[in-house]
Amino acid sequence: MKLYIKYDINLACRVILQEQLEALQIKYELMEFGEIEISDSVTDEQFSLLQSNIGRYGIEIINNQKSQLVQRIKDTIIDMIYEKDKLPTTTISNYLADQLNLSYGYIANVFSEYTYTSIENFIIIQKIERAKKLIVEDGLTLTEVSYKLNYSSVAYLSAQFKKVTGLTPSLFKRIVDKRRELSQNA
Amino acid sequence: MDTTHSQMNILLCDDDADDRLFFKEAMTELKVQNDLKVFENGSELMDYLHHPDTLLPHILFLDINMPCKSGLECLKEIREHAKFKNLVIAIYSTSNSEEDIEETFTNGANIFIKKPSDFSLLKKAIHHVLNINWQYHTDGLNKETFFLSL
Numbered sequence: 363m364k365l366y367i368k369y370d371i372n373l374a375c376r377v378i379l380q381e382q383l384e385a386l387q388i389k390y391e392l393m394e395f396g397e398i399e400i401s402d403s404v405t406d407e408q409f410s411l412l413q414s415n416i417g418r419y420g421i422e423i424i425n426n427q428k429s430q431l432v433q434r435i436k437d438t439i440i441d442m443i444y445e446k447d448k449l450p451t452t453t454i455s456n457y458l459a460d461q462l463n464l465s466y467g468y469i470a471n472v473f474s475e476y477t478y479t480s481i482e483n484f485i486i487i488q489k490i491e492r493a494k495k496l497i498v499e500d501g502l503t504l505t506e507v508s509y510k511l512n513y514s515s516v517a518y519l520s521a522q523f524k525k526v527t528g529l530t531p532s533l534f535k536r537i538v539d540k541r542r543e544l545s546q547n548a
Numbered sequence: 549m550d551t552t553h554s555q556m557n558i559l560l561c562d563d564d565a566d567d568r569l570f571f572k573e574a575m576t577e578l579k580v581q582n583d584l585k586v587f588e589n590g591s592e593l594m595d596y597l598h599h600p601d602t603l604l605p606h607i608l609f610l611d612i613n614m615p616c617k618s619g620l621e622c623l624k625e626i627r628e629h630a631k632f633k634n635l636v637i638a639i640y641s642t643s644n645s646e647e648d649i650e651e652t653f654t655n656g657a658n659i660f661i662k663k664p665s666d667f668s669l670l671k672k673a674i675h676h677v678l679n680i681n682w683q684y685h686t687d688g689l690n691k692e693t694f695f696l697s698l
Contacts, residue, residue: 436687478579478580478679478682479683487680487683487689488687491690494693495693498693527696528695528696528697529697534693536650537650537653537654537695538693540654541654
């Protein structure tokens, strides 16, 4: 006897990933284009189990040392921005080199090779992201935000905000408020 | 977690043939791997987006001035659907009045591009937009407060 089957490879992979991730109690979200967003930290043991469990199905985690380094650079920077007491007393390049125990030249090269942007740009974007959150979610004034993010002046923060978003902080705030109004009325 | 192996999926909707051609050319010089799909009018675009097999693209470029269904109409229609919440939409326009910019963002655009007259400037603008957007995508930044006006 011969059976003819039809299958949806995409669905099959998603189901396998869901089952395997759940079996290891990893909190995740399946994205499109072969990405999984992990919301908690994963232990080395969980990671290698996941790797071998899904390996049986021919599913592989794309992974290499350089991209892990990029993630560590990003984590270090984000930590630095979100926790004020971690703001380095030395330059950021020295700080990163110290923290990661590598030369800054190497760090900067790997970073731009993998992210298509520079560390400087990444830091600015992250800081402005934080500023947005503080404005929108915490309702802080620009003066408070500039103090929190260690800007030398409100004018400098405003200028950087405008440079990154193309909008002044006040126009940004107005748009966010208007959008909220719209979605509440909808 | 590794993002270098994924590609950026880009949609473009523009009724002007020259603009479309130029946009395609700008894509070939992009560092990030990309896949560009092109639509000539708003209805074609909406049909594609609503098709059940369509994967959500990373970014949609919309010309605001199109006959029949304008870019603004498409924008409003897309934002009515929760499934498109995370779709980044870049509008380009010949205007750059603050009212137009504010209206476009209020209606759900993430990016507003004042179309430069010069081709090399437009290319630069497209590359800048795609780089920033890639950042937002790879770092999981909040798209609801993602605005870029240039």
